[in-house]
Ligand SMILES: Nc1ncnc2c1ncn2[C@@H]1O[C@H](COP(=O)(O)OP(=O)(O)O)[C@@H](O)[C@H]1O
């Protein structure tokens with residue numbers, strides 16, 4: 023896949039570059055945070071990790087979330103991905119009020135709507151690449167043969183069609199993360215959340231992964247929200263949100 | 272891949288630990304099967320003991336002999352004792368193999384005319400039986416004994432006497448096979464006359480005990496009483512009881528031991544369960560992060576709990592299978608053969624009952640499931656965010 027054309031785009035905070043060739047005029051927000059607060063209690067003391075936060079992300083966008091360590095990036099991402107619920111505020115994701123859903127409904131919603139890419143790849147070590155990618159489909163009614171076919175397609179998309187039966191240990195970090203991305207797209211979710219997806223990779227592998235996310239965004243119309251520390255990674259995003267001490271700056 | 276195969280694949284996380292655990296479970300199951308087979312075989316010896324065969328012996332102790340003339344009272348043809356079909360008399364000879372003297376086997380001087388009328392569950396080919404009756408030094412031996420010492424028909428062998436000192440020469444004329452599981456297959460039977468004629472005058476015409484077959488086993492006790500009453504006026508009084516009653520009396524002391532052994536077999540399984548539970552819990556702790564990933568992907572706590580339970584049951588079944596794999600050759604071919612050949616009087620038939628094998632497998636799986644319950648429950652209570660934060 024070619025990554026030549028994407029480089030000089032996208033910089034600056036909250037700056038928009040709607041001149042990408044494949045981009046549709048998509049202005050409808052797919053993620054809406056309205057007055058989100060998330061508090062934890064530490065030794066009877068309330069800590070607002072996120073406070074009264076508003077954020078909109080457009081459908082089909084590729085947004086980055088930056089900020090110092092401990093600023094609440096993962097916490098926000100978890101809320102948007104439906105892993106957690108806000109202490110206060112409303113959260114609408116893909117037309118669903120996530121903040122009002124019960125555990126079981128949320129788990130089901132997650133398995134249909136969200137693709138996860140993790141910093142530590144989080145592949146299951148006893149499973150092959152193909153099996154790892156197939157994992158989210160086990161929760162669907164898709165028959166076994168079809169599951170396998172879809173997993174193969176997803177691995178082809180990430181360029182690992184020749185590593186189907188390798189286990190995570192037999193793959194490089196970059197390859198592992200590409201398997202992780204294949205797992206995140208196999209069930210065709212609307213939104214992909216990635217928490218520091220290049221945090222453990224060398225420059226070359228990191229670029230491969232970023233190119234891949236870019237391709238998913240452009241060619242497969244996935245909305246992507248990526249937490250990152252890496253300025254080079256943030257450059258790929260259309261919008262960069264900066265978070266500090268629980269507030270967007 | 273399916274949810275089931277995913278469960279099974281999970282045992283591959285730590286192969287060394289899985290294999291050690293399977294080996295541990297296997298050894299526990301092996302011990303269970305072995306103990307159960309042992310106590311079962313012992314009890315079967317009693318269960319299968321003849322209820323229709325009576326032994327009449329010296330009232331004081333079976334070590335003391337009876338006058339041979341007592342047998343005249345029994346003789347079926349004379350029909351003096353009502354209810355008795357056939358009778359025979361035997362002496363405990365107590366001789367040993369000249370070289371392998373520690374290997375015990377029952378050797379008996381028997382009345383060739385009547386022995387097999389009373390011991391009907393022992394079969395000898397008719398021509399061999401005839402040859403044995405012809406040859407005063409002839410012996411008939413059990414197939415297990417033939418295997419043990421490598422004796423064949425036609426072999427001339429010597430036994431070393433203990434109760435009746437000296438070297439005793441015999442020729443193997445036949446080999447009997449057992450048609451019932453209760454029969455000791457390692458006995459050595461020879462002519463009572465050969466023994467009697469070789470003895471000094473004062474030791475002659477004495478018999479160890481009389482064995483009789485009764486028509487109706489339910490009347491065994493009544494008939495026994497009638498026999499003993501018949502010798503009441505004699506100098507030497509008798510004591511008669513069925514083989515089953517005798518075995519039960521003998522086993523009375525052993526039954527507490529058997530009960531204790533059975534208990535121990537369960538204790539072993541419980542220990543196995545606790546160790547297995549700890550191992551599974553350890554695996555769950557190590558994989559907390561992984562369960563977090565699965566939860567994030569949309570798996571439910573019930574899935575996670577099922578994975579843990581399924582993993583436990585898989586290890587239980589593998590261990591159970593391994594235990595049985597150990598048990599069959601060791602118990603059936605090894606210890607079992609040895610016991611049948613060397614202690615055939617107590618363990619005439621030593622083999623793993625299919626019931627015990629199935630029970631061992633079911634128990635291995637069930638106890639493994641129980642062992643996995645607490646870890647499974649804990650895994651199902653994991654919070655997805657906490658689990659994801661926990662580094663794998
Ligand atoms: N479950 C929790 N319980 C208590 N404190 C938490 C929890 N999750 C996050 N925090 C705290 O919230 C802050 C933000 O965490 P996080 O969102 O992980 O930051 P980032 O991803 O930006 O580094 C940190 O100070 C962290 O300790």
Ligand SMILES: [Mg+2]
Nearest residue numbers: 095096097217
């Ligand atoms: Mg973080």
